[in-house]
Amino acid sequence: MYKKLLLGLFFCLAILGTASATDWDVYPGDSIQDTIDSASANDKIIVHDSGGVPYTYQGSINIYKKVNLTSSGNVTINATSTLNPAVKVLSSGGGSTLQGFRITGATNNYGIELDLYHAAGGTTYILNNFLFNNKGGINLIDADGTVIMDNTISYRSGDGYGIRMTNSSSNKIYANTIYGNDTDGGILLQSGQNNLLENNQLVGISSDRGSGISIQDQWNTMLQNNITNFYNGISFEAIASDGNPNLIDGSALNNYISNCNFGIRVTDAFNIIIMGNRVTGCENNAIYIPWSTNTTIAYNILTYSGSSALNIQSDNITILGNTIANNQRGLAIDGHNCNVYNNNFLYNLDQALVVYNDSNFNQPQPTGGNYWSNYLGVDANNDGFGDTPYTFTGDYATDSDYLPLMKPFWLVYRVEPINQATNVVLNQIIQITYNQEISPGTNWIELVNTKTGKTETVNIKISGNTLNLTPTKLLSPSTLYLVLIHTGAVNGQAGTPCPSLVSKFTTVAPLSVSTLDPANNAVNVALNKKITLTFNREIKAGSMWIELINTKTGKTEGFTSSISGKVLTLTPTKLLATSTIYQVLLHTGAVTDLAGSPTASKVTKFTTVPPLAVSTIDPANNAVRVALNKKITLTFNRSIKAGSMWIELINTKTGKPVAFTTSIYRNTLTLTPTITLNTATTYQVLLHTGAVTDLAGSPNQAYVSKFTTMSLILL
Structure with a gap:
């Protein structure tokens, strides 16, 4: 175990040193726990493998102070006992970081446990770890405001979840990959609010086991997750002691769910929003609402379900703008007062079954009803609606859509960047998401630079219901661009052409220096001064050079450089000369923004202090x-x-x-x-x-x- 001490020096009568941070190195044969015990709050502990060869450190560890514990190389932590977590973060360790480890051996517990008691020590980060051969992956207990990101969790058979959250709120669970186990599911949120589960990939082992994501509390959001091969893809479920719904205001947005028994299931909940999801290949229902109320189901694409794509056994459900195609049945409603309009029912063996006749299948013109692919009526007055109702099966022969649409309902569900967006990055990929799956059409797509009037070259890719436009070069800064999707540039699932779309956005300003320290023309600058240049957005190193010139000698001074976010820091390798003007020359392309757009050249100067006298x-x-x-x-x-x-x-x-x-x-x-x-x-x-x-x-x-x-x- 070795440590590197960074000192801040202050003098009065004698030299006094106070430690501001310590880096500790742990090598094979050292103890990680002993190093944590010796470290102070905010220290960084770097754990090394055996010279590039994988190495396993035996023994569970407890993090009970705020440290940054990071792996350098291929490092495994093996739990001391199968009954204990391999890594446990206690409340006094809130704000710690655990990054880059392989974690195993807790076959009767979770690989990582955060038992924080709502500690306020800052954000706790669990990043880029690989957890395997544990009962469960990561267990959050009374943990608020953590970031669980880029972890891979492969857990053994048993009753453990990939990520389990109990009484935990305001956490971000992002970009994790979770492979299923024998009984339980991917992510369980038992209690806790305002959690965001985004861009995770969850893979089960069988469509009759567990839930990809199970939510049992309110105000939580599932966004852009990819879920496959579970019993439930996403499950909202909560039952109060009196049997009434008590889970409110949850959201499932833009997720892709496939090969589950039920895609999205809502039980004993209300005010749930299910929007923009693609659900396909479910053995039973794409969306199943057995007991709920005031749930909105909008702009989803539901295909190839083995039973009803939408199985509604609840009241006051709004079903709007969905495309429901190639299912055994499109829609089954065994509830009251549902509103169903502007949906596309395409090629389902049975389009709809409605038990009661108090649901509404159309709105007043010009909104109208739904598109039914097997509707045989005509539109003699060309108002866009069929002249005769569309009648479907049910217990009441009067169940009908009285304003059936003559063409599929098209909706651009999302445009990224949004219309009128500003400060758009120069490597922006334009994404246009529709309410139905699309295929290439015969008309053209344009991305127009309004300053030059020229069309930019883009690569076009279609994925499901999303059109991706990737410019072949960086966009120009401070420029208004127009996105023009001409009618018929893409086709929908019924082969009908898309309507035209115009959207516009403005790119970010050129990368430039916002502030300098020392300021331009500053005087009496200290001889050990670090020069900092703060830019108008985050930067990375470029390919050109930076110079620090002593104008008396004309020579370039040596320095080291570092980048943190928007800030470039130049640290001279020796004291500057007294009473001397120095020039800082930042050549074009010395740094770039994160998109790769180069900085313009920059020259600044300052004068150092006179000799000490x-x-x-x-x-x-x-x-x-x-x-x-x-x-x-x-x-x-x-x-x-x-x-x-x-x-x-x-x-x-x-x-x-x-x-x-x-x-x-x-x-x-x-x-x-x-x-x-x-x-x-x-x-x-x-x-x-x-x-x-x-x-x-x-x-x-x-x-x-x-x-x-x-x-x-x-x-």
Whole structure:
């Protein structure tokens, strides 16, 4: 176990060091837990493999202070006991980071457990770990505001979930890959609110086992997850003690769900929004609402279900703008007061079955009803609606859509970037998502630069219901672009052409320096000054160079550079020269934004402080009648600290030095003789070069002063 200490130095009488951060290195044979025990809050612990060869550290670890625990290489943590988590983060360890490990051996527990008791120590990060051969993956208990991201979880048979959250709120579960186990599901949220589950991939082992995501509390959002091969893809379920619904305001948005028994299931809940999802290949229902109310089902694409794509056994459900195609049955309603309109029912063996006749299948014109692919009526007056109702099966022959649409209902569900968006990145991929699956059409698509009037070249890709336009080069900054989708550029599932679309957005301003430290033309700049350039957005290193030039010599000074977010820092490798103008030259392309757009060139300059020198001395040079107990004070032109050279106070009569003590306060050096000075004697103060330095370490210039003491007065 080794540590690297970073010191901040402050001086008063002597050099004092205070630790601001410590990096600890753990090598094979060292103990990770011992290192955590020795570390302080905010320290970083880097755990190494065996020189590039995978290495396993035996023993569970407890993180009970805020540390950054990071793997360097192929490092495995193997639990001490199958009954304990391999890694446990306690409340006092809130705000820690665990990154890059392989975690295993907790075959009767979870690989990682966060038991935080709602600690307020900052965001806890669990990043890029691979968990395997544990009962479950990650267990959050009373954990708020954590980020669980880019982990891969493959868990053994048993009753463990990939990620389980209990009484945990405001967490972000993002871009994790979770493989299924024998009984339980991918992610379980038992209690907790305002959690975001986004862009996760969940793969089960059988469509009769578990749920991909199971939500049992309110105000949680599932966004753009890919879920396959579970009993339920997404399940909203909560039952109060009185049997009434108590789960409210949940959302399932833009998820892709395939090969499950039920795609999305809502039980004992209300005010649920199911929007923009693609659900396909379910053995039973794409969406199943056995007991719910006030749920909205909008703009989903539901295909190839083995039974009813939409199975509604609840009241007050709104079904709007969905495309329901190639299912055994499109829709079954065994509930009351549902509103069903602007949906596309395409090629289902049975389009709809309705038990009661109090649901509404159309809205007043111009909204109308639904499109039915097997409708045989005509539109004699060309108003877009059939002249006769579409009647479907049910217990009441009066169940009908009285304003059936003559053409499939088209809707652009989402455009990214949104219409009128500003500050769009220069490598933006334009995505247009429709309410039905699409295929290439015969008309054209354009991305127009309004400054030049020219059309940009784009690569076009269709994935399901999404049209992706990828420019072949970076967009121009501060430019308004038009996206033009001409009628028939893509076709829908019924072969009908899409309507035209116009959308526009404006790109970000050119990458530029917002602030400089030191500012342009700054003076009295410290000799150890780090130069920081803050840009108008996040940056990365470019291919061109940066220069720091001493204008007196014309030579380039050495420095190191680092980037953090928007900030570029230049750290000179030695002290700068005094009273010197320096130029910072940032060449075009020295840095770029994250899209790769280069910075324009930038020149700035600053002047360093003058040499460290004595401003005043007391007693003054050549002073006479100086008191015999006089303390000598030297005031400098800036704050000082002790140097490595010496100071002398010399009796010029004897040629011998006089003993004294020294003290420093800010810019003042005080010499206090340890004896009474002799009368009528001239003393010299000799301050050698480097006897003191400024706080940057720049030494004083040599200095000599003298004074004569008072004569003895005889009475």
